[in-house]
Amino acid sequence: MKRTTKTLFISFLVCILVACSAKEAPKDNGEVDKKTSSNQQINKEKEVDVNKEDKTDKPNQNKDDEVQLINYFLPNGSKAHYKGEGNEFAEFTIEVHTIGNNYIIVDENNGGVELRKVYRIEENKIVLLAEDPIDVDKSLPDEETLNQLKVKEIYLQKPLVIGTQFDGWSIIETDATVETPLQTFDNALVLEMAGSGFTNFKYLVPGYGEVLRKSIMESDEAEDFIVTSALESIE
Numbered sequence: 001m002k003r004t005t006k007t008l009f010i011s012f013l014v015c016i017l018v019a020c021s022a023k024e025a026p027k028d029n030g031e032v033d034k035k036t037s038s039n040q041q042i043n044k045e046k047e048v049d050v051n052k053e054d055k056t057d058k059p060n061q062n063k064d065d066e067v068q069l070i071n072y073f074l075p076n077g078s079k080a081h082y083k084g085e086g087n088e089f090a091e092f093t094i095e096v097h098t099i100g101n102n103y104i105i106v107d108e109n110n111g112g113v114e115l116r117k118v119y120r121i122e123e124n125k126i127v128l129l130a131e132d133p134i135d136v137d138k139s140l141p142d143e144e145t146l147n148q149l150k151v152k153e154i155y156l157q158k159p160l161v162i163g164t165q166f167d168g169w170s171i172i173e174t175d176a177t178v179e180t181p182l183q184t185f186d187n188a189l190v191l192e193m194a195g196s197g198f199t200n201f202k203y204l205v206p207g208y209g210e211v212l213r214k215s216i217m218e219s220d221e222a223e224d225f226i227v228t229s230a231l232e233s234i235e
Contacts, residue, residue: 070121072156072189073104073209079235082213083181084110086227096209100143107134118146119155125166126155156204160189168193169202178203180211181232188212208234 074080076098084090092110099105104119116138118130129149157166164171173190188211191202203212208231217225 067160067206069126069156069158070104071206072126072204073106073119074234080231081233082229083232084227084229086215086225088112090227090229092229097140099140099146103143103146105140109136118149120146120149120151124158126157127151128153128155156191168195176203178205178212180230182211182230182234185211 074094074096076096078096079093080096081093082091084092089110089112092108094109095107097105097107102121104121106117106119108115108117113133114136116130116132116134117128118141120127120129129146129152131152154166154169157164160171160174162171162174169191170193171189172192173188175186176188176190178185178188178190185203185205185208187205189204191204193200197218199216199218201212201214201216202210203214205211211231213229215227217227219225
């Protein structure tokens with residue numbers, strides 16, 4: 001009798017355990033599904049973040065699709081001052097004027113002479129049309145007058161990639177870091193002109209234009225002579 005009672009008790013206990021397991025199984029499956037769904041969402045978010053990082057971290061070797069050529073000048077009406085070192089005329093101020101849709105005039109005063117530089121924005125390049133001394137208060141030319149000017153030289157030429165050459169200049173960097181008194185820029189386009197005994201550099205930044213000029217004159221008897229003009233302030 002005792003043996004029978006013991007057998008029944010064990011059988012009853014097994015039934016209870018099986019029943020409990022059956023009730024808890026859906027809950028476990030639900031938790032697994034929730035965890036799986038959560039993990040999938042996290043993985044998707046990680047994939048999006050990785051894609052963003054990939055786009056951000058890729059080096060900018062070609063700025064053609066990102067920057068319009070007119071952005072390599074300061075906006076219309078801007079005035080800027082450049083700190084000069086190495087020469088008394090390396091310091092200068094400029095004033096920028098936009099005429100029509102394609103012409104940019106930059107009046108540059110270095111304390112000794114005021115130059116008026118006239119540029120035209122074309123489809124694939126910026127050309128310099130004139131670079132002449134002017135009276136300080138000389139009025140701006142109209143668009144009809146500017147249309148008569150002939151190209152003097154190329155100021156900047158697409159494609160904006162390393163190796164592009166035009167009128168003695170070469171693009172040697174497309175995302176250079178350059179320090180100026182105004183700020184440090186991380187995306188400068190660097191142009192180089194190398195000649196007999198000298199090397200000239202221009203650093204151009206979208207939205208600011210020319211932020212630094214540098215001329216290095218080589219000397220066999222002494223240290224190289226360096227002249228710089230760096231953007232210091234903008235009004």
